[in-house]
Amino acid sequence: MVMTTREELESVCKRRGFIWQSSEIYGGEAGFYDYGHLGARLKDSWEEQWKDFFLSLDQNYHLVYTPNILPYRVLESSGHVEHFSDVLIKCNRCGNSFRGDHLVEDVTGESAEWMGKDEIKNKVEELNISCPDCKGDLGDAEDFNMMFEVDIGPKGERKGFLRPETAQGTYMNFPREYRALRRNMPFGLATVGPAFRNEISPRQGVYRMREFQQAELQIFFIPSIHDALFEERLEEVAYTEIPVMRTGDDMKKMISVDEIKDLPAYYIYHLSKIYEFYKDIMEIEGDIRLRELSSEERAFYNKIHFDVEINMKSLGGWKEVAGLHYRSDHDLSQHQEGSNKKMSVPADGERKVPHVIELSFGVDRNIWALLDLGYRTGDRDWLTIPDKLAPYQVAVFPLVRKDGLLEKSEEVFNKLNTKFRTFWDVSGSIGKRYARQDEIGTPYCVTVDYDTMEEDSVTIREIKTTEQIRVSITQLEEILQKLTEKEKLFDDYMG
Amino acid sequence: MVMTTREELESVCKRRGFIWQSSEIYGGEAGFYDYGHLGARLKDSWEEQWKDFFLSLDQNYHLVYTPNILPYRVLESSGHVEHFSDVLIKCNRCGNSFRGDHLVEDVTGESAEWMGKDEIKNKVEELNISCPDCKGDLGDAEDFNMMFEVDIGPKGERKGFLRPETAQGTYMNFPREYRALRRNMPFGLATVGPAFRNEISPRQGVYRMREFQQAELQIFFIPSIHDALFEERLEEVAYTEIPVMRTGDDMKKMISVDEIKDLPAYYIYHLSKIYEFYKDIMEIEGDIRLRELSSEERAFYNKIHFDVEINMKSLGGWKEVAGLHYRSDHDLSQHQEGSNKKMSVPADGERKVPHVIELSFGVDRNIWALLDLGYRTGDRDWLTIPDKLAPYQVAVFPLVRKDGLLEKSEEVFNKLNTKFRTFWDVSGSIGKRYARQDEIGTPYCVTVDYDTMEEDSVTIREIKTTEQIRVSITQLEEILQKLTEKEKLFDDYMG
Numbered sequence: 001m002v003m004t005t006r007e008e009l010e011s012v013c014k015r016r017g018f019i020w021q022s023s024e025i026y027g028g029e030a031g032f033y034d035y036g037h038l039g040a041r042l043k044d045s046w047e048e049q050w051k052d053f054f055l056s057l058d059q060n061y062h063l064v065y066t067p068n069i070l071p072y073r074v075l076e077s078s079g080h081v082e083h084f085s086d087v088l089i090k091c092n093r094c095g096n097s098f099r100g101d102h103l104v105e106d107v108t109g110e111s112a113e114w115m116g117k118d119e120i121k122n123k124v125e126e127l128n129i130s131c132p133d134c135k136g137d138l139g140d141a142e143d144f145n146m147m148f149e150v151d152i153g154p155k156g157e158r159k160g161f162l163r164p165e166t167a168q169g170t171y172m173n174f175p176r177e178y179r180a181l182r183r184n185m186p187f188g189l190a191t192v193g194p195a196f197r198n199e200i201s202p203r204q205g206v207y208r209m210r211e212f213q214q215a216e217l218q219i220f221f222i223p224s225i226h227d228a229l230f231e232e233r234l235e236e237v238a239y240t241e242i243p244v245m246r247t248g249d250d251m252k253k254m255i256s257v258d259e260i261k262d263l264p265a266y267y268i269y270h271l272s273k274i275y276e277f278y279k280d281i282m283e284i285e286g287d288i289r290l291r292e293l294s295s296e297e298r299a300f301y302n303k304i305h306f307d308v309e310i311n312m313k314s315l316g317g318w319k320e321v322a323g324l325h326y327r328s329d330h331d332l333s334q335h336q337e338g339s340n341k342k343m344s345v346p347a348d349g350e351r352k353v354p355h356v357i358e359l360s361f362g363v364d365r366n367i368w369a370l371l372d373l374g375y376r377t378g379d380r381d382w383l384t385i386p387d388k389l390a391p392y393q394v395a396v397f398p399l400v401r402k403d404g405l406l407e408k409s410e411e412v413f414n415k416l417n418t419k420f421r422t423f424w425d426v427s428g429s430i431g432k433r434y435a436r437q438d439e440i441g442t443p444y445c446v447t448v449d450y451d452t453m454e455e456d457s458v459t460i461r462e463i464k465t466t467e468q469i470r471v472s473i474t475q476l477e478e479i480l481q482k483l484t485e486k487e488k489l490f491d492d493y494m495g
Numbered sequence: 496m497v498m499t500t501r502e503e504l505e506s507v508c509k510r511r512g513f514i515w516q517s518s519e520i521y522g523g524e525a526g527f528y529d530y531g532h533l534g535a536r537l538k539d540s541w542e543e544q545w546k547d548f549f550l551s552l553d554q555n556y557h558l559v560y561t562p563n564i565l566p567y568r569v570l571e572s573s574g575h576v577e578h579f580s581d582v583l584i585k586c587n588r589c590g591n592s593f594r595g596d597h598l599v600e601d602v603t604g605e606s607a608e609w610m611g612k613d614e615i616k617n618k619v620e621e622l623n624i625s626c627p628d629c630k631g632d633l634g635d636a637e638d639f640n641m642m643f644e645v646d647i648g649p650k651g652e653r654k655g656f657l658r659p660e661t662a663q664g665t666y667m668n669f670p671r672e673y674r675a676l677r678r679n680m681p682f683g684l685a686t687v688g689p690a691f692r693n694e695i696s697p698r699q700g701v702y703r704m705r706e707f708q709q710a711e712l713q714i715f716f717i718p719s720i721h722d723a724l725f726e727e728r729l730e731e732v733a734y735t736e737i738p739v740m741r742t743g744d745d746m747k748k749m750i751s752v753d754e755i756k757d758l759p760a761y762y763i764y765h766l767s768k769i770y771e772f773y774k775d776i777m778e779i780e781g782d783i784r785l786r787e788l789s790s791e792e793r794a795f796y797n798k799i800h801f802d803v804e805i806n807m808k809s810l811g812g813w814k815e816v817a818g819l820h821y822r823s824d825h826d827l828s829q830h831q832e833g834s835n836k837k838m839s840v841p842a843d844g845e846r847k848v849p850h851v852i853e854l855s856f857g858v859d860r861n862i863w864a865l866l867d868l869g870y871r872t873g874d875r876d877w878l879t880i881p882d883k884l885a886p887y888q889v890a891v892f893p894l895v896r897k898d899g900l901l902e903k904s905e906e907v908f909n910k911l912n913t914k915f916r917t918f919w920d921v922s923g924s925i926g927k928r929y930a931r932q933d934e935i936g937t938p939y940c941v942t943v944d945y946d947t948m949e950e951d952s953v954t955i956r957e958i959k960t961t962e963q964i965r966v967s968i969t970q971l972e973e974i975l976q977k978l979t980e981k982e983k984l985f986d987d988y989m990g
Binding site: 056200424 | 509510511512515517518519520521524525526527528529530531532534535536538539551554557558559560561562563564565566568569583585592639643644645646647648649650652653655657664667668670671672675676684686689691693695696705706830833834836912918919
């Protein structure tokens, strides 16, 4: 049985050491979350797997790190100073603030994210919406810029913002990296780090945070030259059937990549690779869809836009966790204009501004998806999570703490700990120790018992089936390696 | 020959793809830096090694991640709102801002960091210091709080700050993690992430940034109970001789840890482990010292304080890159008072507020130290850097691109790339390709030549000696493994 409410899942995450509201001892601050000792491990593993997977697509896809604080001019050029706003409506009675589109959505049940200030104002009047908190009259609709502003230097000489997305740092580095990478194109610049949005009224837990973690990859290329290259690479795609929901469709369909050949090869290739990441690394299958956004839904500079959506019970259904955006030459052109620095490269006998295709992942949302899809309650509480992502991959227990079993188990722990994320637990009954590992998603538990002392073998228990096998210590590492690398199944070792 | 000026080293770092000033196309912003494609790899490796080393000291040392934005109350309790300031002096003529202590230091040559507003004001008058930029008259001295302030929520309802250090997030999590970790003490909470200080006038490149990366580990313990435990662990220390400079000494001495037995065991243990990290992981030996700070130099809540200092030519000598601070129960007591939440635990038959010992590392400063100590110019430009930290560990070349050598080299690359950070370079002469890897610190270059096609062997060239050995492809992975893990030396394989 899976958990069905956000509150229930949040409560488990808090007790176990995964995620909780930040500054908790001061009553918390809406929109900010801490990763505890298990959550931090899960986040590290996810980010490591993400980097491994996407940076290995091409030797010329690289990581960069850029600051969280950006100068005013950068975000003026990118258009964020002018356009990065939500519609704010305050209650005239209690003074609480609301996102205008959310007020409308709560009544109509339909997305209102695309609506402007005037449309929302009209809708609120038409539907006679009052304050959800106190039923008071709502005030006027206004545009509220969601960027956090900071003063750089003493006495506010220079204005800056916390970056609302990580991408601007990679765009600005295009010319320098183009030279450092010896003018080889296409190339990609990825980054993993925080982004900040001063949400009017954060709801839905880690799904909408004021400070969140992004993992993004921007690929710079010239469509007319490089589409052929990506066409060739379509052969490297692992799954030729992908779960797609095109504009106008009312549900997802498993379709062959041949059926979306109206999209360019660079788009199909990266969309397929994103699906491969979800299927192979995050091991999500049925509860995922790649949904195409209509021209009203997507930003004007996103010429093609699919969101990855996961069906999360705790958030009431399909929710965006990643996106693939073909942004044309919009970003580099904006910075070329704003900075007066040349962003074009020689191509087709002239100079062209490279185009960008952007892979954008919300790290926290993806972590949440793993927890949402993975937690099970019922006979026992347990978390099913891919072996490669689990906070701990192996736990080692002595059956009892005497007769040399404690020391032997420490020996086994020390050996395994260099290869796997390993936990050593020596207190409480074996049943309790299994239960604790079930709750935090440790796929394998290794127990040192009296037989170990005689024949140098241990048991391995699998979380999914709770079945056990007995293996010799000399083979232990190799077997765990094959299991965690998915070269073998637990079943293959059963008698 | 090593590089001697910061400008020279900065220029190399920029050309090669390591580090440069952020928002470069907009003229840059003082105090902010980008990590390019090589710098990001180096930073990732350093952070990974740091986590591996310090979190493996105790199974109960864990990682957590907490937000960059903290509510006002948190930093009020910690004392940062009141005390986290530098003395600011502005020029009456040109309006430029200066750090008061730096103005004094530049004239006296002695540290003035400990001086308060009035002391600096008097010193500036006494020494008749004028504006370094325009020689104009300097204005009054004032306290300038170095935290970046942000408004949380619409219309500035709530004030917050960008965290000036990562530690507050771990302190606040003490009570929750104490429970999640089943009340086992001592335990440690580490975190790696950005911190922000609105420096008045950042100088010295990445050494003093407005946004920088910290790696910190806070250990919570009860001295009266746990000192005995750390006393036992002194046996696990790899080096019993450490380079120490005590208060009052005018130079460092290699001394036995027995000679600092006036310090408590928990302090000696962690100090020795920090030295071990520098010696074994960063491979820094002569240019390091552990300098004790006098009571004037250290903050009042740091009862014992040593800085790790590295002798960096590009920064004019010994510079702090890390510190070990015994902070007593100061931090948890402050938050207990500020939050009204109990921070004490049962100990010695009563309730006690745990003490904290803090390991604090400036990530950027440590990266800079590696580059400063590692870059060599002369006959060739090359970077010596530990195998485990190098951006790329191995480069693979085909001697020529024909006769099947290109394909064979790709095969070798694909095999090595799953185990090592590997680069594949097929363009330019072999000499040029070696030179390029020398410049970015790749310790081993593997070349596929005509003999490879006949006898399945390749050459490995070592960066330090430029010597080559020929090995069979079947042994290649194992040999590189032994070299990078330091189980063997290159010399051991020489004919």
